[in-house]
Amino acid sequence: MGPVEKPVSYKDVAMFALHYAKRHKRFALGSFGFLGLATLTDAFMPLVYQKIVNTLMQNYADNPASLRTAVTFLLLAFGMGIMFHTLRWRAFTNSSKFFSSALHDVVIDGLHKVQRFSTDWHANSFAGGTVRKITRGMWAYAQYGNTIYNGLFPAAMMMLAMTTILLFKMPIVGLIMVATVIIYCVLSVYISVKILAPLFRASAERDTKIGATLADIITGNPTVKSFGAERREDAIFSAVAEDWRVYSRKAWTTGNLTDMARGLCRSVMFIGMLGATVWLWKEERATACDITLTITR
Secondary structure: OOOOOOOOOHHHHHHHHHHHHHHOHHHHHHHHHHHHHHHHHHHHHHHHHHHHHHHHHHOOOOOHHHHHHHHHHHHHHHHHHHHHHHHHHHHHHHHHHHHHHHHHHHHHHHHHHHHOOOHHHHHOOOHHHHHHHHHHHHHHHHHHHHHHHHHHHHHHHHHHHHHHHHHHHOHHHHHHHHHHHHHHHHHHHHHHHHHHHHHHHHHHHHHHHHHHHHHHHHHOHHHHHHOOOHHHHHHHHHHHHHHHHHHHHHHHHHHHHHHHHHHHHHHHHHHHHHHHHHHHHHOOOOOHHHHHHHHOO
16 A cells, blocks of 8 residues: 555654754764854854954054054954864865765655555556655755755854843843844744745645656657647646746745845844944943944844
């Protein structure tokens, strides 16, 4: 017998991803560990820039002590820059090893499972659609991992680090950042779960149908030729492809629109933080160097 299809939850997707991460946990942990350290290094760089600007603003150019201080922080910034790029290199080296191994296992396991479905299931399933599902599952895993690894994880680390820094140095600005980060996260989750996921799921279903229909037409080509039915098959495939085009365009266009909404949210967050810093400066509770700290993030 074949599989009994049931709705796939977000928990199922997460557990599926975690299953393959556990198989190659040395590479997975190494990639996340090095990326986390690189992100934290990058988060603290504005503090060093602030020290350099503060030293230059509060001292005269002919003051040897201030020059030594500025050079010291400049060398520190240079060292942190080298550390940042080295850590990112180690992170992406590990991630390349992890994803290549995990995707290899996904496609191998997919074929292993499908091979053991019943003869009736295979007789009643489109081979092209099955192939499409296996390969798309492999690349869907890559996209899911890439979203977390290159998007959510470093963004969360950076926001956490910068929020902590600002809460200590300028609590009002830090609180504004906390509020806007919460709004941004809620907006992103809502957009991803309620808007984008159904659209891209519908697009993926049409993509599977394209593969299935195409494989069926090509496999049955001798029969098609014997009945002179090429135009009929062209029309059938054209309808399937058109259906995919409509749903895919809608998904991609909506994705672009939601990206713009998230970008606007980030801009509002930045302007709010900068405005609060300028207000603190006016009230003599912040310096121009604090504005530098806000601008660099």
